[in-house]
Amino acid sequence: MKKTLLSAAIGAAVLGISSAASAATLDDVKAKGFVQCGVNTGLAGFAQPDASGAWKGFDVDYCRAVAAAVFGDATKVKYTPTTAQSRFTALQSGEVDILARNTTWTISRDTALGFNFRYVNYYDGQGFMVPKSLNVKSALELSGAAVCVQSGTTTELNLADYFKTNNLQYNPVVFEKLEEVNAAYQAGRCDVYTTDQSGLYATRLALSNPDDHVILPEIISKEPLAPAVRQGDDKWLDVVTWAGYALVQAEEFGITSANVDEMKNSTNPDIKRFLGTEADTKIGTDLGLKNDWAYNIVKNVGNYGEVFERNIGQGSPLKIARGLNALWSKGGLQYAPPVR
C-alpha cells in the first residue's frame, strides 16, 4: 500500500516537472497574457519608475515594443527590477522572458551562460567620471585613484584590464547595487566613477551638483547593449529580435507613431510589406504573430528615433547625442536587415 503511494507520489512529481520544462516561450507568453521583462532597478533614461510608479525608459520601451508585437497592446508587460548580480539568474531560471537591462553582449554570456543576443539596442562604451575639482583631463592621469565600480559587470573587468595595460595603480571600491555605488561616489569615498558612458550621463544627472563633475574623453571598451533571451528557443529569439529591428526599420522608412495610420495607405511595396497591408502576406504569421505586428509597435511605441529622443536624447534631461546609435544611412551603426 505504502509502496504504491510512494511511487504514485514520485510519478506525479516527475510528471509535474516535465510539463513545466517546455521551451516555447512565445506560447507561454501568449497563454499568460503578458511579457515578463527584466529591467534595471533604476537607471535614469533606461529604466526607472516615474512618480506614479509606471516604468519609463529606453529599455522599458523596448519591452513595450515586444508586447505590442505579440498582443497589439504595449501595456501588457510586467517588469522585474534586477541588479547586476541577479539579472542572469533571473533569465536562466525563467523568472523573466527577456532581459532588457543595459547588458553587454559578450561571447561568454552568449555561450557559457546559455543566452542569445542578436539585436543591439544601444552601442555604448565604458568611460570615467571625476569631480571637476580634481582637474583631471585624461584617464591616463588616474594612477593612484580610488575607483567606484559595480560588481559583476563587464565594467569591472575592463577597468582591471585598462589599468593593467597602461601600468596604472588603482584602488577598487566595489558595490553590488548601483545606488550604493552612486552614494559612495557622492560621499567622496572614491575619486572616479566608471561605467558605460550612457550610465555616466544618467548618474551625473542624479548627483546633487551635476555641473561639478566631468566625463573624461576616453572610451575604453566596446559595450554593445543588447536584450538577451535563453538559448534553445529560436522562435522567441526571432520575435524579440525583429521587434527591435522593426523600431529601426520604421525610422528608416520615416514612419512615426503620428503618421503610421497614414502610411498604411502608402503604395510603396516595402512599407506595405512592413505594415502588413500587402495582400496575402505571411511575414507576421511566420513569426508566430499577427501580420500587423510592426504597425502595432510603431503605433504604440514609436520608431527607434522617437524612443531614443524621448528617453535619453534631446527630449530628455540626459541629452545624449545619437553618435554610434544613428541610422547606418546617417553614419551610425543602427542597421536593420530587410523585412522581406
Place this chain on the structure above:
Amino acid sequence: MTDKAVTAPPPKRGTTSLIYDPKARSIFFQVLTVVILVVVVMWIAHNVSSNLARSNTASGYGFLGGRSGFDVGQSLIAYSSDSTYGRAILVGLLNTLLIAATGIITATVVGFIIGIGRLSKNWLVAKLCTVYVEIFRNIPPLLVIFFWYSGVLAILPQPRDAIQGPLSTFLSNRGLTFPYPIWGEGASVIPIAFVIAVIGAIGFAVWQKKRQMATGKQLPTGWISAGIIIGLPLIAFLAVGAPLTFDYPVEGRFNLSGGGNIRPEFVALYLALSLYTAAFIAEIIRAGIKGVGKGQTEAAAALGLQPNKTTQLVVVPQAFRIIIPPLTSQYLNLTKNSSLGVAIGFPELFSTGSTTLNQTGQAIEMISIMLTIYLTISILTSLFMNWFNAKMALVER
C-alpha cells in the same frame, strides 16, 4: 463491580486498534515524514537537473582555475586580476575569517564589560549599560553597519585634508593610513623568540602553581609572564641589529600612497558586528552571573574570601558553565553576519563569491561552495566551543 473490569471485552484486532496504538501511530508518522522528505528532495534534484539541461549553461567546478579578471580592494594574500577565481574566493574567505576573529575578540571583551556593568551597584554605570544593550539589541545588524559606514564617510575628511595623527598616521574617508613596517635581514628570529617566550611563560605559570600548592607562597605571575613574552622578542630584535624600516605614507595626487591602510569598509563592518554582538553577549554574561546561587557568594564570604577573590574563584568559574553554550551561537551569528559586508562593499566571502558567480554564471556551483565553506566554519567553531565547554563543565565526583 470488579468482575466487570475483568470481563471487559478484549481490545479489537485490526485497523481500529492500530489507529489507537501509539507505537503504530508513531511509526506511521515517521515513515510518512521520510516519504515526504524523499519526494521533495527527488523533486528538487530532478528540477535542478532538467532546468540545467534546458538552460544550456556550462556546469562543473572547472571554472575555478580560470583567470578572474577582476580586482579586490582588500586582500591578505597576493592577488591581482590575473589570479584565478579560486584564489578570489580564498581572498574572500580570509577576509571573512579576519572579520570573524577580530569581531569575536572585541565583542567578547566589550560584552563582558557591559554585562558586568549592568550588574554594577553604581546606578549610572548600570543604566548606561542597560541603554547600550537595549539600543544595539533592537536594531537590525544591517542598519548598524550602514550607520557606521555612512557615519565614517560623512565625518571624515577627503584624503587631501586628512587628519594627521602621531607617528605619521593619517585619517581620512579612505581609512586609516599608517607607516608600514618592513622587516630586514634576520627578522625571522623575532617570531621564533616570541614562540619560545610563550612556551616559557606557560611553563613558569605551571611551576608557580605547583609552588603555591606546596608552600602557599605567591609570585606575581601576570607581570613576570608579560615580561618574558615582551622581553625575549625585544632582546632578539636588538641582538640582530634592529632590522626594521618603515614605509611612510606620502601624499599622492588622489590618495595617500605607500604605507599600510585600514579601509573604512572594514572598520564599519568590524565596529558594527562587534558592538551589535556585544549587546547579546552582555546579556549572556549577566544571565550567567545571576545564575550562580546567592548561597555560593555567602558561603565564600563565610570562608573569609574577599569580594574580588569570590568573583574570581567562585562566581566566574560557575558562571562560565552557563555562559559558554549560548556564547557559541553568538560567535556563529557574528561569523554569519559578516556576509552583510557585501552591502558596504567589504570583499568578504559572500562578496567575492557572488562576483565570481556573476562573472561566470555558475550559480549552483558557487552557492554550493559558499554554503559548504560557511557550514565548515560554523561546525569547526561549534566543535571547538563544545570541547571548551566539556573542559569547563562541572566535574562531578
